[in-house]
Amino acid sequence: MKIKKLEERFFYLLMILSTSFLAILLLFIVSIIIYKGLPSLSWEMLSQTPKGGYYLGREGGLLNAIVGSAYLASGAVILALSVSLPLSLAMNVHLRNNKRIINSIRLILDLLWGIPSVVYGAFGFTIMIYLGIKASLLAGIITVSVFILPIMVRAMDEVMKNVPFTLLESAFSLGSTKREVAFKVVTRQCFPGIITAVLLAFGRGIGDVAAVLFTTGYTDNIPTSLMDQTATLPLAVFFQLGSPIPEVQNRAYAAALILTIIILTISVVTRFLSRKYHKTRIN
Amino acid sequence: MYVTLRKIKDRFSNAWISAAQFFVFALPVAIFISLFYKSFLVMQTSGIGDLLFSSVWRPMAGQFGFYPFIISSLWITFLGLVITAPVCLLSAIYLTYYGSNKLSGIMQPVIDILAGISSVIYGVWGVLIIVPFTGRYLAPLFGYESTGFSILAGGIVLAIMLIPFILNILIEVFRTVPAEQFEASLSLGATKWDSIKNVVIRRSFPGIVSAFGLGLSRAFGETIAVLMVVGNVVGIPENLFDPGYPLPALIANNYGEMLSIPMFDSALMFAALILFVVVVIFNMLSRGLIIYLEKRQ
Numbered sequence: 001m002k003i004k005k006l007e008e009r010f011f012y013l014l015m016i017l018s019t020s021f022l023a024i025l026l027l028f029i030v031s032i033i034i035y036k037g038l039p040s041l042s043w044e045m046l047s048q049t050p051k052g053g054y055y056l057g058r059e060g061g062l063l064n065a066i067v068g069s070a071y072l073a074s075g076a077v078i079l080a081l082s083v084s085l086p087l088s089l090a091m092n093v094h095l096r097n098n099k100r101i102i103n104s105i106r107l108i109l110d111l112l113w114g115i116p117s118v119v120y121g122a123f124g125f126t127i128m129i130y131l132g133i134k135a136s137l138l139a140g141i142i143t144v145s146v147f148i149l150p151i152m153v154r155a156m157d158e159v160m161k162n163v164p165f166t167l168l169e170s171a172f173s174l175g176s177t178k179r180e181v182a183f184k185v186v187t188r189q190c191f192p193g194i195i196t197a198v199l200l201a202f203g204r205g206i207g208d209v210a211a212v213l214f215t216t217g218y219t220d221n222i223p224t225s226l227m228d229q230t231a232t233l234p235l236a237v238f239f240q241l242g243s244p245i246p247e248v249q250n251r252a253y254a255a256a257l258i259l260t261i262i263i264l265t266i267s268v269v270t271r272f273l274s275r276k277y278h279k280t281r282i283n
Numbered sequence: 284m285y286v287t288l289r290k291i292k293d294r295f296s297n298a299w300i301s302a303a304q305f306f307v308f309a310l311p312v313a314i315f316i317s318l319f320y321k322s323f324l325v326m327q328t329s330g331i332g333d334l335l336f337s338s339v340w341r342p343m344a345g346q347f348g349f350y351p352f353i354i355s356s357l358w359i360t361f362l363g364l365v366i367t368a369p370v371c372l373l374s375a376i377y378l379t380y381y382g383s384n385k386l387s388g389i390m391q392p393v394i395d396i397l398a399g400i401s402s403v404i405y406g407v408w409g410v411l412i413i414v415p416f417t418g419r420y421l422a423p424l425f426g427y428e429s430t431g432f433s434i435l436a437g438g439i440v441l442a443i444m445l446i447p448f449i450l451n452i453l454i455e456v457f458r459t460v461p462a463e464q465f466e467a468s469l470s471l472g473a474t475k476w477d478s479i480k481n482v483v484i485r486r487s488f489p490g491i492v493s494a495f496g497l498g499l500s501r502a503f504g505e506t507i508a509v510l511m512v513v514g515n516v517v518g519i520p521e522n523l524f525d526p527g528y529p530l531p532a533l534i535a536n537n538y539g540e541m542l543s544i545p546m547f548d549s550a551l552m553f554a555a556l557i558l559f560v561v562v563v564i565f566n567m568l569s570r571g572l573i574i575y576l577e578k579r580q
Contacts, residue, residue: 210402
Protein backbone atom coordinates (compact mmCIF):
# COMPACT_ATOMS: atom_id res chain seq x y z
CA MET A 1 0.00 0.00 0.00
CA LYS A 2 2.76 2.35 0.87
CA ILE A 3 4.53 1.76 -2.42
CA LYS A 4 1.35 2.62 -4.28
CA LYS A 5 1.06 5.90 -2.44
CA LEU A 6 4.68 6.68 -3.12
CA GLU A 7 4.20 5.91 -6.79
CA GLU A 8 1.22 8.21 -7.02
CA ARG A 9 3.09 10.94 -5.18
CA PHE A 10 6.09 10.53 -7.48
CA PHE A 11 4.08 10.79 -10.68
CA TYR A 12 2.00 13.63 -9.29
CA LEU A 13 5.17 15.55 -8.67
CA LEU A 14 6.44 14.80 -12.17
CA MET A 15 3.16 15.96 -13.65
CA ILE A 16 3.29 19.26 -11.79
CA LEU A 17 6.89 19.69 -12.87
CA SER A 18 6.19 19.08 -16.54
CA THR A 19 3.11 21.29 -16.58
CA SER A 20 4.92 24.16 -14.95
CA PHE A 21 7.83 23.51 -17.31
CA LEU A 22 5.55 24.56 -20.18
CA ALA A 23 4.79 27.93 -18.64
CA ILE A 24 8.42 28.48 -17.67
CA LEU A 25 9.51 27.53 -21.18
CA LEU A 26 7.22 30.10 -22.76
CA LEU A 27 8.44 32.78 -20.36
CA PHE A 28 12.03 31.78 -21.05
CA ILE A 29 11.67 31.96 -24.84
CA VAL A 30 9.76 35.24 -24.82
CA SER A 31 12.09 36.88 -22.33
CA ILE A 32 15.20 35.88 -24.30
CA ILE A 33 13.66 37.36 -27.46
CA ILE A 34 12.72 40.55 -25.57
CA TYR A 35 16.16 40.76 -23.94
CA LYS A 36 17.89 40.49 -27.31
CA GLY A 37 15.44 42.50 -29.37
CA LEU A 38 14.32 45.34 -27.14
CA PRO A 39 17.61 47.30 -27.07
CA SER A 40 17.64 47.56 -30.85
CA LEU A 41 13.96 48.27 -31.28
CA SER A 42 13.73 51.96 -32.04
CA TRP A 43 11.60 54.29 -34.12
CA GLU A 44 14.33 54.21 -36.73
CA MET A 45 14.06 50.43 -36.88
CA LEU A 46 10.33 50.60 -37.52
CA SER A 47 10.28 53.46 -39.99
CA GLN A 48 13.26 52.97 -42.30
CA THR A 49 14.30 50.47 -44.90
CA PRO A 50 17.83 49.02 -44.64
CA LYS A 51 20.54 51.19 -46.12
CA GLY A 52 23.51 49.73 -47.95
CA GLY A 53 22.07 46.25 -48.34
CA TYR A 54 20.23 44.18 -45.76
CA TYR A 55 23.21 41.89 -45.18
CA LEU A 56 26.03 44.40 -44.90
CA GLY A 57 24.50 47.82 -44.28
CA ARG A 58 24.76 49.01 -40.70
CA GLU A 59 22.12 51.70 -41.04
CA GLY A 60 18.40 51.59 -41.47
CA GLY A 61 15.60 49.44 -40.21
CA LEU A 62 13.01 46.86 -40.98
CA LEU A 63 10.24 48.76 -42.70
CA ASN A 64 10.60 46.68 -45.87
CA ALA A 65 10.06 43.45 -43.93
CA ILE A 66 7.21 44.82 -41.80
CA VAL A 67 5.26 46.11 -44.78
CA GLY A 68 6.17 43.06 -46.85
CA SER A 69 4.92 40.70 -44.17
CA ALA A 70 1.71 42.67 -43.77
CA TYR A 71 1.06 42.58 -47.52
CA LEU A 72 1.95 38.93 -47.83
CA ALA A 73 -0.09 37.68 -44.89
CA SER A 74 -3.16 39.82 -45.65
CA GLY A 75 -3.09 38.88 -49.32
CA ALA A 76 -2.78 35.20 -48.47
CA VAL A 77 -5.57 35.40 -45.90
CA ILE A 78 -7.94 37.08 -48.37
CA LEU A 79 -7.14 34.55 -51.07
CA ALA A 80 -7.50 31.61 -48.70
CA LEU A 81 -10.77 33.04 -47.36
CA SER A 82 -12.29 32.86 -50.84
CA VAL A 83 -11.90 29.09 -50.74
CA SER A 84 -12.18 28.31 -47.05
CA LEU A 85 -15.35 30.25 -46.29
CA PRO A 86 -17.55 28.65 -49.00
CA LEU A 87 -16.01 25.27 -48.27
CA SER A 88 -16.69 25.30 -44.54
CA LEU A 89 -20.17 26.74 -45.12
CA ALA A 90 -20.88 23.97 -47.61
CA MET A 91 -19.66 21.36 -45.15
CA ASN A 92 -22.11 22.61 -42.55
CA VAL A 93 -25.11 23.63 -44.66
CA HIS A 94 -25.18 22.15 -48.15
CA LEU A 95 -23.55 18.81 -47.40
CA ARG A 96 -24.82 18.51 -43.86
CA ASN A 97 -26.54 15.18 -44.50
CA ASN A 98 -23.83 13.75 -46.71
CA LYS A 99 -21.55 12.38 -44.01
CA ARG A 100 -19.32 10.57 -46.46
CA ILE A 101 -18.30 13.64 -48.39
CA ILE A 102 -17.87 15.67 -45.22
CA ASN A 103 -15.63 13.03 -43.69
CA SER A 104 -13.52 12.73 -46.80
CA ILE A 105 -13.13 16.52 -46.98
CA ARG A 106 -12.07 16.54 -43.32
CA LEU A 107 -9.59 13.75 -43.99
CA ILE A 108 -8.08 15.59 -46.96
CA LEU A 109 -7.84 18.76 -44.89
CA ASP A 110 -6.06 16.90 -42.08
CA LEU A 111 -3.69 15.54 -44.67
CA LEU A 112 -3.03 18.98 -46.15
CA TRP A 113 -2.57 20.36 -42.65
CA GLY A 114 0.19 17.84 -42.00
CA ILE A 115 2.21 18.57 -45.13
CA PRO A 116 5.34 20.49 -44.11
CA SER A 117 5.59 24.05 -45.33
CA VAL A 118 8.86 23.36 -47.12
CA VAL A 119 6.96 20.97 -49.40
CA TYR A 120 4.42 23.72 -50.10
CA GLY A 121 7.38 25.96 -50.87
CA ALA A 122 8.80 23.45 -53.34
CA PHE A 123 5.36 22.95 -54.88
CA GLY A 124 4.78 26.69 -55.16
CA PHE A 125 8.18 27.06 -56.75
CA THR A 126 7.41 24.40 -59.41
CA ILE A 127 4.09 26.03 -60.20
CA MET A 128 5.84 29.40 -60.40
CA ILE A 129 8.40 28.08 -62.88
CA TYR A 130 5.66 26.32 -64.82
CA LEU A 131 3.60 29.50 -65.15
CA GLY A 132 6.67 31.54 -65.87
CA ILE A 133 6.32 34.06 -63.00
CA LYS A 134 9.40 35.16 -61.12
CA ALA A 135 9.84 35.15 -57.37
CA SER A 136 7.41 37.85 -56.31
CA LEU A 137 4.85 38.98 -53.76
CA LEU A 138 2.16 37.27 -55.84
CA ALA A 139 3.92 33.91 -55.87
CA GLY A 140 4.42 34.18 -52.11
CA ILE A 141 0.78 35.08 -51.53
CA ILE A 142 -0.40 32.07 -53.55
CA THR A 143 1.94 29.65 -51.78
CA VAL A 144 1.11 30.91 -48.30
CA SER A 145 -2.63 30.92 -49.02
CA VAL A 146 -2.48 27.24 -49.99
CA PHE A 147 -0.49 26.55 -46.84
CA ILE A 148 -2.91 28.31 -44.47
CA LEU A 149 -6.07 27.04 -46.18
CA PRO A 150 -6.44 23.84 -44.11
CA ILE A 151 -5.77 25.76 -40.86
CA MET A 152 -8.53 28.20 -41.73
CA VAL A 153 -11.16 25.65 -42.80
CA ARG A 154 -10.49 23.55 -39.73
CA ALA A 155 -10.96 26.49 -37.38
CA MET A 156 -14.15 27.66 -39.16
CA ASP A 157 -15.58 24.16 -39.35
CA GLU A 158 -15.03 23.77 -35.62
CA VAL A 159 -17.21 26.83 -34.94
CA MET A 160 -19.86 26.15 -37.58
CA LYS A 161 -20.34 22.58 -36.35
CA ASN A 162 -21.78 24.05 -33.16
CA VAL A 163 -24.50 26.12 -34.81
CA PRO A 164 -27.72 24.52 -33.55
CA PHE A 165 -29.55 22.71 -36.32
CA THR A 166 -32.87 24.20 -35.18
CA LEU A 167 -31.59 27.61 -36.20
CA LEU A 168 -30.92 26.40 -39.74
CA GLU A 169 -34.28 24.62 -39.81
CA SER A 170 -36.19 27.72 -38.81
CA ALA A 171 -34.47 29.69 -41.56
CA PHE A 172 -35.26 26.96 -44.08
CA SER A 173 -38.87 26.85 -42.96
CA LEU A 174 -39.18 30.56 -43.73
CA GLY A 175 -38.27 29.78 -47.33
CA SER A 176 -34.57 30.58 -47.39
CA THR A 177 -32.38 28.82 -49.88
CA LYS A 178 -29.22 27.04 -48.78
CA ARG A 179 -27.12 29.96 -49.94
CA GLU A 180 -29.12 32.40 -47.85
CA VAL A 181 -28.91 30.18 -44.80
CA ALA A 182 -25.18 29.77 -45.30
CA PHE A 183 -24.23 33.37 -45.99
CA LYS A 184 -26.86 35.23 -44.00
CA VAL A 185 -27.51 33.03 -40.99
CA VAL A 186 -24.47 30.81 -40.40
CA THR A 187 -21.92 33.44 -41.39
CA ARG A 188 -23.50 36.02 -39.12
CA GLN A 189 -23.91 33.58 -36.25
CA CYS A 190 -20.28 32.47 -36.54
CA PHE A 191 -18.78 35.86 -37.33
CA PRO A 192 -16.45 36.08 -34.31
CA GLY A 193 -15.37 32.50 -35.00
CA ILE A 194 -14.58 33.34 -38.60
CA ILE A 195 -12.52 36.32 -37.48
CA THR A 196 -10.68 34.05 -35.05
CA ALA A 197 -9.92 31.61 -37.85
CA VAL A 198 -8.68 34.45 -40.03
CA LEU A 199 -6.42 35.77 -37.28
CA LEU A 200 -5.07 32.30 -36.58
CA ALA A 201 -4.26 31.81 -40.25
CA PHE A 202 -2.76 35.30 -40.39
CA GLY A 203 -0.43 34.40 -37.52
CA ARG A 204 0.61 31.19 -39.22
CA GLY A 205 1.10 32.91 -42.54
CA ILE A 206 3.14 35.77 -41.14
CA GLY A 207 5.46 33.47 -39.20
CA ASP A 208 6.29 30.92 -41.83
CA VAL A 209 9.67 30.84 -43.54
CA ALA A 210 9.99 27.64 -45.51
CA ALA A 211 7.01 28.31 -47.79
CA VAL A 212 8.17 31.79 -48.77
CA LEU A 213 11.89 31.11 -48.90
CA PHE A 214 11.82 30.27 -52.60
CA THR A 215 8.80 32.21 -53.73
CA THR A 216 9.04 35.80 -52.52
CA GLY A 217 12.71 36.56 -53.06
CA TYR A 218 14.18 39.24 -50.80
CA THR A 219 14.70 42.95 -51.28
CA ASP A 220 15.54 46.11 -49.39
CA ASN A 221 12.64 47.97 -50.94
CA ILE A 222 8.98 48.07 -50.12
CA PRO A 223 7.07 46.24 -52.86
CA THR A 224 4.96 48.53 -55.03
CA SER A 225 3.26 45.89 -57.15
CA LEU A 226 2.30 42.23 -56.89
CA MET A 227 5.12 41.30 -59.24
CA ASP A 228 7.83 42.87 -57.06
CA GLN A 229 10.01 40.81 -54.80
CA THR A 230 9.36 41.35 -51.12
CA ALA A 231 11.01 40.95 -47.73
CA THR A 232 9.18 39.39 -44.79
CA LEU A 233 9.84 39.49 -41.06
CA PRO A 234 10.80 35.81 -40.61
CA LEU A 235 13.06 36.00 -43.64
CA ALA A 236 14.61 39.14 -42.16
CA VAL A 237 15.42 37.14 -39.02
CA PHE A 238 16.69 34.18 -40.98
CA PHE A 239 18.94 36.06 -43.40
CA GLN A 240 20.27 38.76 -41.10
CA LEU A 241 21.08 36.51 -38.15
CA GLY A 242 23.90 34.94 -40.15
CA SER A 243 25.58 38.26 -40.85
CA PRO A 244 28.96 38.93 -39.23
CA ILE A 245 28.03 42.56 -38.54
CA PRO A 246 26.50 43.11 -35.09
CA GLU A 247 24.21 45.95 -36.24
CA VAL A 248 22.70 43.65 -38.85
CA GLN A 249 22.28 40.89 -36.27
CA ASN A 250 20.49 43.38 -34.07
CA ARG A 251 18.04 43.95 -36.90
CA ALA A 252 17.37 40.21 -36.89
CA TYR A 253 16.68 40.26 -33.14
CA ALA A 254 14.41 43.26 -33.52
CA ALA A 255 12.51 41.46 -36.30
CA ALA A 256 12.17 38.40 -34.04
CA LEU A 257 10.75 40.60 -31.28
CA ILE A 258 8.24 42.26 -33.63
CA LEU A 259 7.15 38.85 -34.87
CA THR A 260 6.69 37.59 -31.30
CA ILE A 261 4.68 40.68 -30.38
CA ILE A 262 2.41 40.09 -33.38
CA ILE A 263 1.83 36.46 -32.36
CA LEU A 264 1.12 37.46 -28.74
CA THR A 265 -1.32 40.17 -29.85
CA ILE A 266 -3.16 37.74 -32.09
CA SER A 267 -3.43 35.27 -29.25
CA VAL A 268 -4.88 37.89 -26.89
CA VAL A 269 -7.38 39.14 -29.49
CA THR A 270 -8.60 35.65 -30.44
CA ARG A 271 -9.06 34.80 -26.77
CA PHE A 272 -11.08 37.96 -26.23
CA LEU A 273 -13.17 37.26 -29.33
CA SER A 274 -13.96 33.68 -28.42
CA ARG A 275 -15.02 34.74 -24.94
CA LYS A 276 -17.32 37.34 -26.45
CA TYR A 277 -18.57 34.77 -28.91
CA HIS A 278 -19.57 32.41 -26.13
CA LYS A 279 -21.52 35.20 -24.48
CA THR A 280 -23.58 36.26 -27.51
CA ARG A 281 -24.13 32.91 -29.17
CA ILE A 282 -27.70 31.63 -29.47
CA ASN A 283 -28.06 28.21 -27.96
CA MET B 284 -37.47 39.66 -61.08
CA TYR B 285 -36.42 39.22 -57.48
CA VAL B 286 -36.84 35.46 -57.73
CA THR B 287 -34.60 35.18 -60.75
CA LEU B 288 -31.93 37.30 -59.13
CA ARG B 289 -32.06 34.97 -56.15
CA LYS B 290 -31.71 31.99 -58.44
CA ILE B 291 -28.73 33.49 -60.20
CA LYS B 292 -27.09 34.16 -56.87
CA ASP B 293 -27.80 30.59 -55.80
CA ARG B 294 -26.30 29.19 -58.97
CA PHE B 295 -23.25 31.37 -58.54
CA SER B 296 -22.74 30.30 -54.94
CA ASN B 297 -23.17 26.63 -55.83
CA ALA B 298 -20.59 26.90 -58.57
CA TRP B 299 -18.22 28.65 -56.20
CA ILE B 300 -18.67 25.95 -53.58
CA SER B 301 -18.10 23.17 -56.11
CA ALA B 302 -14.96 24.89 -57.29
CA ALA B 303 -13.66 25.16 -53.72
CA GLN B 304 -14.43 21.49 -53.13
CA PHE B 305 -12.70 20.47 -56.32
CA PHE B 306 -9.69 22.58 -55.39
CA VAL B 307 -9.27 20.86 -52.02
CA PHE B 308 -9.55 17.39 -53.50
CA ALA B 309 -7.23 18.19 -56.39
CA LEU B 310 -4.54 19.88 -54.29
CA PRO B 311 -2.80 16.83 -52.76
CA VAL B 312 -2.94 15.06 -56.11
CA ALA B 313 -1.45 18.10 -57.82
CA ILE B 314 1.34 18.33 -55.25
CA PHE B 315 2.19 14.66 -55.65
CA ILE B 316 2.12 14.75 -59.44
CA SER B 317 4.22 17.89 -59.75
CA LEU B 318 6.85 16.61 -57.31
CA PHE B 319 6.90 13.19 -58.95
CA TYR B 320 7.14 14.70 -62.41
CA LYS B 321 9.99 16.95 -61.38
CA SER B 322 11.95 14.21 -59.64
CA PHE B 323 11.41 11.71 -62.45
CA LEU B 324 14.68 12.72 -64.11
CA VAL B 325 16.87 11.85 -61.14
CA MET B 326 14.92 8.67 -60.37
CA GLN B 327 15.41 7.51 -63.92
CA THR B 328 19.14 8.21 -63.99
CA SER B 329 20.14 6.98 -60.55
CA GLY B 330 17.43 4.53 -59.56
CA ILE B 331 15.42 4.85 -56.36
CA GLY B 332 17.51 2.29 -54.47
CA ASP B 333 20.72 4.18 -55.12
CA LEU B 334 19.14 7.50 -54.23
CA LEU B 335 17.90 6.21 -50.89
CA PHE B 336 20.84 4.07 -49.79
CA SER B 337 23.95 5.57 -51.32
CA SER B 338 25.88 7.98 -49.14
CA VAL B 339 27.85 9.69 -51.91
CA TRP B 340 26.64 13.27 -52.22
CA ARG B 341 28.33 15.06 -55.11
CA PRO B 342 25.75 17.20 -56.87
CA MET B 343 28.26 18.61 -59.32
CA ALA B 344 29.26 15.12 -60.46
CA GLY B 345 25.64 14.04 -60.64
CA GLN B 346 25.82 11.67 -57.65
CA PHE B 347 22.93 12.01 -55.26
CA GLY B 348 22.94 9.67 -52.28
CA PHE B 349 20.32 10.73 -49.77
CA TYR B 350 21.32 8.24 -47.10
CA PRO B 351 23.16 10.75 -44.83
CA PHE B 352 20.22 13.14 -44.97
CA ILE B 353 17.68 10.43 -44.27
CA ILE B 354 19.71 9.17 -41.31
CA SER B 355 19.99 12.72 -39.92
CA SER B 356 16.27 13.24 -40.31
CA LEU B 357 15.48 9.95 -38.59
CA TRP B 358 17.83 10.69 -35.68
CA ILE B 359 16.47 14.18 -35.09
CA THR B 360 12.86 13.04 -35.35
CA PHE B 361 13.48 10.13 -32.98
CA LEU B 362 15.26 12.34 -30.44
CA GLY B 363 12.56 14.98 -30.65
CA LEU B 364 9.82 12.44 -29.98
CA VAL B 365 11.68 10.72 -27.15
CA ILE B 366 12.37 14.00 -25.37
CA THR B 367 8.90 15.38 -25.86
CA ALA B 368 6.94 12.21 -25.02
CA PRO B 369 7.14 12.19 -21.20
CA VAL B 370 6.50 15.94 -20.92
CA CYS B 371 3.43 15.74 -23.17
CA LEU B 372 1.97 12.65 -21.52
CA LEU B 373 2.44 13.90 -17.96
CA SER B 374 1.13 17.39 -18.69
CA ALA B 375 -1.85 16.05 -20.62
CA ILE B 376 -2.82 13.73 -17.75
CA TYR B 377 -2.35 16.50 -15.23
CA LEU B 378 -4.40 19.01 -17.20
CA THR B 379 -7.25 16.57 -17.87
CA TYR B 380 -7.49 14.72 -14.53
CA TYR B 381 -5.82 16.73 -11.78
CA GLY B 382 -5.76 20.39 -12.73
CA SER B 383 -8.59 22.75 -11.86
CA ASN B 384 -10.55 24.67 -14.46
CA LYS B 385 -8.65 27.75 -13.46
CA LEU B 386 -5.37 26.06 -14.24
CA SER B 387 -6.64 24.98 -17.66
CA GLY B 388 -7.69 28.58 -18.20
CA ILE B 389 -4.10 29.64 -17.62
CA MET B 390 -2.43 26.79 -19.47
CA GLN B 391 -4.55 26.81 -22.63
CA PRO B 392 -3.27 30.23 -23.76
CA VAL B 393 0.27 29.14 -22.89
CA ILE B 394 -0.08 26.10 -25.15
CA ASP B 395 -1.72 28.16 -27.89
CA ILE B 396 1.06 30.75 -27.85
CA LEU B 397 3.73 28.04 -27.89
CA ALA B 398 1.95 26.58 -30.92
CA GLY B 399 1.71 29.97 -32.61
CA ILE B 400 5.32 31.10 -32.17
CA SER B 401 7.05 31.12 -35.52
CA SER B 402 9.62 28.41 -36.09
CA VAL B 403 12.25 31.01 -36.84
CA ILE B 404 11.80 32.32 -33.27
CA TYR B 405 12.43 28.83 -31.91
CA GLY B 406 15.48 28.79 -34.17
CA VAL B 407 16.82 32.08 -32.76
CA TRP B 408 16.20 30.88 -29.23
CA GLY B 409 17.89 27.57 -30.04
CA VAL B 410 20.96 29.32 -31.41
CA LEU B 411 21.15 31.59 -28.35
CA ILE B 412 20.44 29.01 -25.65
CA ILE B 413 20.39 25.38 -26.73
CA VAL B 414 23.44 25.42 -29.01
CA PRO B 415 25.85 26.91 -26.45
CA PHE B 416 24.31 24.71 -23.76
CA THR B 417 24.95 21.50 -25.74
CA GLY B 418 28.38 22.63 -26.92
CA ARG B 419 29.68 23.92 -23.60
CA TYR B 420 28.01 21.72 -21.02
CA LEU B 421 26.36 18.60 -22.41
CA ALA B 422 29.10 17.52 -24.82
CA PRO B 423 32.01 17.71 -22.32
CA LEU B 424 29.81 15.94 -19.78
CA PHE B 425 29.72 12.90 -22.06
CA GLY B 426 33.33 13.32 -23.15
CA TYR B 427 32.76 14.70 -26.64
CA GLU B 428 33.87 17.85 -28.33
CA SER B 429 31.23 19.79 -30.17
CA THR B 430 30.48 23.25 -31.44
CA GLY B 431 26.96 22.76 -30.17
CA PHE B 432 25.47 22.81 -33.66
CA SER B 433 24.49 19.16 -33.50
CA ILE B 434 21.87 16.47 -33.90
CA LEU B 435 21.14 16.75 -30.18
CA ALA B 436 20.52 20.51 -30.36
CA GLY B 437 18.18 19.87 -33.31
CA GLY B 438 16.38 17.18 -31.34
CA ILE B 439 15.92 19.42 -28.29
CA VAL B 440 14.58 22.37 -30.27
CA LEU B 441 12.31 20.04 -32.22
CA ALA B 442 11.04 18.44 -29.01
CA ILE B 443 10.05 21.86 -27.68
CA MET B 444 8.24 22.75 -30.89
CA LEU B 445 6.36 19.45 -30.79
CA ILE B 446 5.06 19.95 -27.23
CA PRO B 447 2.03 22.14 -28.01
CA PHE B 448 1.14 20.08 -31.08
CA ILE B 449 1.16 16.66 -29.41
CA LEU B 450 -0.20 17.95 -26.10
CA ASN B 451 -3.32 19.35 -27.74
CA ILE B 452 -4.06 16.03 -29.47
CA LEU B 453 -3.40 14.06 -26.27
CA ILE B 454 -5.80 16.23 -24.26
CA GLU B 455 -8.46 15.59 -26.90
CA VAL B 456 -7.73 11.86 -26.83
CA PHE B 457 -8.05 11.68 -23.04
CA ARG B 458 -11.35 13.56 -23.19
CA THR B 459 -12.84 10.78 -25.34
CA VAL B 460 -12.39 8.29 -22.49
CA PRO B 461 -15.86 7.93 -20.95
CA ALA B 462 -16.00 9.42 -17.47
CA GLU B 463 -18.16 6.51 -16.25
CA GLN B 464 -15.35 4.03 -16.78
CA PHE B 465 -12.91 6.19 -14.89
CA GLU B 466 -15.43 6.68 -12.09
CA ALA B 467 -16.28 2.97 -11.99
CA SER B 468 -12.63 2.23 -11.40
CA LEU B 469 -12.49 4.85 -8.64
CA SER B 470 -15.62 3.47 -6.97
CA LEU B 471 -14.05 0.01 -6.82
CA GLY B 472 -11.41 1.48 -4.56
CA ALA B 473 -8.62 2.08 -7.04
CA THR B 474 -6.59 5.22 -6.49
CA LYS B 475 -6.68 8.03 -9.01
CA TRP B 476 -3.28 7.17 -10.40
CA ASP B 477 -4.21 3.47 -10.65
CA SER B 478 -7.36 4.33 -12.54
CA ILE B 479 -5.42 6.55 -14.91
CA LYS B 480 -2.84 3.83 -15.48
CA ASN B 481 -5.24 0.96 -15.92
CA VAL B 482 -8.30 2.60 -17.44
CA VAL B 483 -7.38 5.85 -19.15
CA ILE B 484 -4.01 4.92 -20.61
CA ARG B 485 -5.12 1.45 -21.65
CA ARG B 486 -8.36 2.70 -23.10
CA SER B 487 -6.78 5.51 -25.11
CA PHE B 488 -3.65 3.65 -26.15
CA PRO B 489 -4.39 3.77 -29.91
CA GLY B 490 -5.08 7.49 -29.54
CA ILE B 491 -1.78 8.05 -27.78
CA VAL B 492 0.05 6.14 -30.51
CA SER B 493 -1.65 8.18 -33.21
CA ALA B 494 -0.88 11.44 -31.41
CA PHE B 495 2.79 10.54 -31.58
CA GLY B 496 2.36 9.39 -35.18
CA LEU B 497 1.05 12.83 -36.10
CA GLY B 498 3.86 14.37 -34.08
CA LEU B 499 6.33 12.24 -36.02
CA SER B 500 5.12 13.47 -39.37
CA ARG B 501 5.20 17.04 -38.10
CA ALA B 502 8.73 16.52 -36.81
CA PHE B 503 9.94 14.98 -40.04
CA GLY B 504 9.07 18.07 -42.04
CA GLU B 505 10.11 20.80 -39.61
CA THR B 506 12.57 22.96 -41.47
CA ILE B 507 13.80 26.30 -40.32
CA ALA B 508 14.27 25.92 -36.58
CA VAL B 509 16.13 22.64 -37.02
CA LEU B 510 18.18 23.99 -39.89
CA MET B 511 19.38 26.85 -37.73
CA VAL B 512 20.79 24.66 -34.95
CA VAL B 513 21.79 21.40 -36.58
CA GLY B 514 25.02 22.41 -38.29
CA ASN B 515 24.27 21.31 -41.85
CA VAL B 516 27.35 19.20 -42.58
CA VAL B 517 26.93 16.39 -45.09
CA GLY B 518 27.94 13.05 -43.59
CA ILE B 519 26.59 10.27 -41.46
CA PRO B 520 26.65 11.50 -37.85
CA GLU B 521 28.55 9.18 -35.52
CA ASN B 522 27.18 10.48 -32.26
CA LEU B 523 24.56 12.90 -31.01
CA PHE B 524 27.07 15.73 -30.79
CA ASP B 525 27.99 15.54 -34.47
CA PRO B 526 26.36 17.99 -36.83
CA GLY B 527 23.66 16.60 -39.08
CA TYR B 528 21.85 17.64 -42.24
CA PRO B 529 18.18 16.64 -42.36
CA LEU B 530 16.15 16.50 -45.59
CA PRO B 531 14.08 19.70 -45.16
CA ALA B 532 17.24 21.67 -44.41
CA LEU B 533 18.80 20.29 -47.58
CA ILE B 534 15.90 21.59 -49.65
CA ALA B 535 15.83 24.97 -47.93
CA ASN B 536 19.58 25.56 -48.12
CA ASN B 537 20.10 24.73 -51.77
CA TYR B 538 17.18 26.30 -53.45
CA GLY B 539 18.87 29.27 -55.03
CA GLU B 540 21.85 27.44 -56.46
CA MET B 541 20.25 24.42 -57.97
CA LEU B 542 18.35 26.16 -60.73
CA SER B 543 21.26 26.04 -63.15
CA ILE B 544 21.65 22.26 -62.90
CA PRO B 545 18.48 20.37 -63.92
CA MET B 546 19.62 17.17 -62.21
CA PHE B 547 20.22 18.95 -58.89
CA ASP B 548 16.81 20.58 -59.17
CA SER B 549 15.29 17.17 -59.78
CA ALA B 550 17.18 15.68 -56.81
CA LEU B 551 15.87 18.35 -54.44
CA MET B 552 12.36 17.71 -55.69
CA PHE B 553 12.97 14.06 -54.92
CA ALA B 554 13.82 15.07 -51.35
CA ALA B 555 10.53 16.97 -51.19
CA LEU B 556 8.76 13.91 -52.57
CA ILE B 557 10.26 11.71 -49.83
CA LEU B 558 9.01 14.18 -47.21
CA PHE B 559 5.58 14.28 -48.78
CA VAL B 560 5.23 10.50 -48.98
CA VAL B 561 6.50 9.85 -45.44
CA VAL B 562 4.30 12.55 -43.96
CA VAL B 563 1.21 11.39 -45.85
CA ILE B 564 1.71 7.75 -44.83
CA PHE B 565 2.17 8.54 -41.14
CA ASN B 566 -0.71 10.99 -41.18
CA MET B 567 -3.04 8.47 -42.77
CA LEU B 568 -2.08 5.69 -40.36
CA SER B 569 -2.59 7.94 -37.35
CA ARG B 570 -5.90 9.32 -38.59
CA GLY B 571 -7.01 5.76 -39.30
CA LEU B 572 -6.26 4.82 -35.71
CA ILE B 573 -8.18 7.82 -34.39
CA ILE B 574 -11.19 6.99 -36.56
CA TYR B 575 -11.02 3.39 -35.32
CA LEU B 576 -10.93 4.65 -31.75
CA GLU B 577 -13.98 6.87 -32.29
CA LYS B 578 -15.94 4.09 -33.97
CA ARG B 579 -15.25 1.63 -31.16
CA GLN B 580 -17.08 3.84 -28.69
